[in-house]
Amino acid sequence: MSHLEQLKAAIKERLPELEMVIGWGQGFDALHATPIFMKTPEDVDKLLWGPLNVHNTATYLTAYKGKKVGVVVKGCDSRSIIELLQEKLLNRDDVVVFAAPCSGVADLTRIKKSLEAKGLDMGRVKAVAVAGDTLTLSVAGQDVALSLKAVAADKCGRCQYHNALVSDVFVGEPLQESAADNYDDLAEFEKQSMDDRMAYWKKEMERCIRCYACRNACPMCVCRDHCIAQSREPGWVSQRDDVSEKFFFQMIHAMHLAGRCTECGECQRVCPVDIPLLLLKRKLNKEIKELFDYQAGTKIDAKPPLLAFKVEEENINERGW
Amino acid sequence: MSQELRIVGFLCNWCSYGGADTAGVGRFTQPTDLRVIRVPCSGRIDPLFILKTLVNGADGVLVSGCHPRDCHYAEGNFYARRRLEVVHRFMPILGIDPRRFSYTWVSASEGQRWQHVVTTFTNEIHALGPAPKIAGNPMEKLGALAQAV
Numbered sequence: 001m002s003h004l005e006q007l008k009a010a011i012k013e014r015l016p017e018l019e020m021v022i023g024w025g026q027g028f029d030a031l032h033a034t035p036i037f038m039k040t041p042e043d044v045d046k047l048l049w050g051p052l053n054v055h056n057t058a059t060y061l062t063a064y065k066g067k068k069v070g071v072v073v074k075g076c077d078s079r080s081i082i083e084l085l086q087e088k089l090l091n092r093d094d095v096v097v098f099a100a101p102c103s104g105v106a107d108l109t110r111i112k113k114s115l116e117a118k119g120l121d122m123g124r125v126k127a128v129a130v131a132g133d134t135l136t137l138s139v140a141g142q143d144v145a146l147s148l149k150a151v152a153a154d155k156c157g158r159c160q161y162h163n164a165l166v167s168d169v170f171v172g173e174p175l176q177e178s179a180a181d182n183y184d185d186l187a188e189f190e191k192q193s194m195d196d197r198m199a200y201w202k203k204e205m206e207r208c209i210r211c212y213a214c215r216n217a218c219p220m221c222v223c224r225d226h227c228i229a230q231s232r233e234p235g236w237v238s239q240r241d242d243v244s245e246k247f248f249f250q251m252i253h254a255m256h257l258a259g260r261c262t263e264c265g266e267c268q269r270v271c272p273v274d275i276p277l278l279l280l281k282r283k284l285n286k287e288i289k290e291l292f293d294y295q296a297g298t299k300i301d302a303k304p305p306l307l308a309f310k311v312e313e314e315n316i317n318e319r320g321w
Numbered sequence: 322m323s324q325e326l327r328i329v330g331f332l333c334n335w336c337s338y339g340g341a342d343t344a345g346v347g348r349f350t351q352p353t354d355l356r357v358i359r360v361p362c363s364g365r366i367d368p369l370f371i372l373k374t375l376v377n378g379a380d381g382v383l384v385s386g387c388h389p390r391d392c393h394y395a396e397g398n399f400y401a402r403r404r405l406e407v408v409h410r411f412m413p414i415l416g417i418d419p420r421r422f423s424y425t426w427v428s429a430s431e432g433q434r435w436q437h438v439v440t441t442f443t444n445e446i447h448a449l450g451p452a453p454k455i456a457g458n459p460m461e462k463l464g465a466l467a468q469a470v
Contacts, residue, residue: 198416
């Protein structure tokens with residue numbers, strides 16, 4: 001039995017005691033999955049599992065706090081759940097986690113680019129077949145085979161946790177844990193001068209349309225309607241259409257995720273203009289790992305480092321002037 | 322010293338603000354680039370204060386609080402220490418020179434130390450020169466628009 005069939009069976013078994021189960025279903029076309037909220041066994045039959053399950057299902061959980069819900073997760077999504085549990089934004093007893101090993105998800109921007117290189121339009125993909133590490137797309141009467149490695153999201157290449165770190169039902173054989181992330185991409189970026197880095201961000205942020213999708217898709221952005229970026233008193237960010245305002249909004253987002261971001265990459269995935277937002281959060285994660293030896297979303301009973309302190313900090317120099 | 326730069330200092334009410342006052346009462350000479358903002362505790366300082374200040378055109382930001390283990394509220398500066406260190410290490414990726422921000426601890430009786438801190442930090446900022454401007458001046462945009470019309 002495939003992982004999908006096993007998941008469906010497990011969900012159907014637990015469904016009567018749950019309000020709903022959040023998973024992925026078919027979206028508006030063959031390439032796009034969409035989150036679905038399964039309430040009946042018929043809904044469960046619509047469940048999908050595979051490299052197109054790009055959404056982080058944990059994002060929806062805080063909206064249902066206090067209700068008993070189920071959720072289907074990949075490894076990265078499970079880290080978000082752990083972080084939410086750690087911060088008491090969820091109760092462990094209220095969430096039933098279904099999981100299967102994940103070998104990476106596709107980055108639709110990459111698929112779009114590789115199709116464009118062949119003169120094809122992503123909007124015309126009629127069917128997608130997944131076999132092993134190959135995605136076969138039927139576009140405009142021809143079959144295009146893409147290697148999943150080539151079109152996988154960046155986060156999957158450095159993912160350490162392919163298996164959910166928290167789960168009630170785990171189907172299939174766990175995959176082997178990969179080596180820890182060495183933040184090569186950051187080191188590469190930081191070879192540039194300060195001025196070049198600033199110029200880079202200004203250029204990227206110029207495209208931002210302030211749709212706030214990055215915030216809304218983030219599982220850890222739980223302030224939602226009370227976001228300081230939209231408050232007028234105090235007015236952290238104005239409505240002015242200015243690079244510095246957009247950039248500052250991203251600084252707010254990053255700082256509010258310091259020590260909490262689980263690098264699910266939703267901010268970057270949902271960005272309609274492809275701003276590499278995850279880089280900012282990865283920088284903070286790297287520094288926090290160095291300073292406090294802490295990785296968000298890996299241990300339920302750990303305390304987020306910025307909500308704690310040590311009288312004698314090991315890695316902070318107290319700056320003898 | 323060359324042209325005055327814009328340095329913003331966030332000082333904790335209980336120690337560093339008092340320390341700066343002590344320095345003033347003692348008539349210690351100090352550079353005049355620093356504008357002081359008095360905060361109840363260094364723990365009150367949101368790291369975003371620092372980023373916002375720098376984005377909006379300050380040439381340097383200095384935060385000063387009570388020495389660790391000496392906080393009026395027992396542990397405010399312990400939290401501040403972690404946050405300030407994190408924001409300091411975050412700056413390089415944004416393209417903001419982390420040397421433009423510094424944090425330190427000065428107690429109310431340390432007028433001399435305050436003088437040393439302000440002088441050293443101001444000299445460092447002067448060595449870096451004025452910060453590259455990140456925020457576009459809205460009036461400039463308007464001017465360009467008016468020209469176009």
